Amino acid sequence: MSKETKIILDELNFSIGRMNEQEQKGKLKDSQYWYREGLRTARDIVLKVENLHKK
Template identity: 65%
Template sequence: MSKEIRIILDELNYSIGKLNEKEKQGKKLNTNQYWYREGLKKAKDIVLNVDKLTK
């Protein structure tokens, strides 16, 4: 895995984790935050799949 892909995945995981932590603290995510998190998860899946294809 390239350095660039690791950086992208770290950033995606950080953002997803911040939203998950907020939810764990008992705060409800608003609709935009929920869909933003879902989009981040899909972006993470895409990056991982692209990495697999480029090997």
């Protein structure tokens, strides 16, 4: 995995983690919920592309 891909995944995971913390505190807004889902989808896409690149 390239350095750039690792940085992107770290940033996505960090942002998702912060929103998960907000959700646990009961402070997650509806728009933030959908933003988090978009971040999760982006993370999944990066991982799939990385797996395709390995093949």
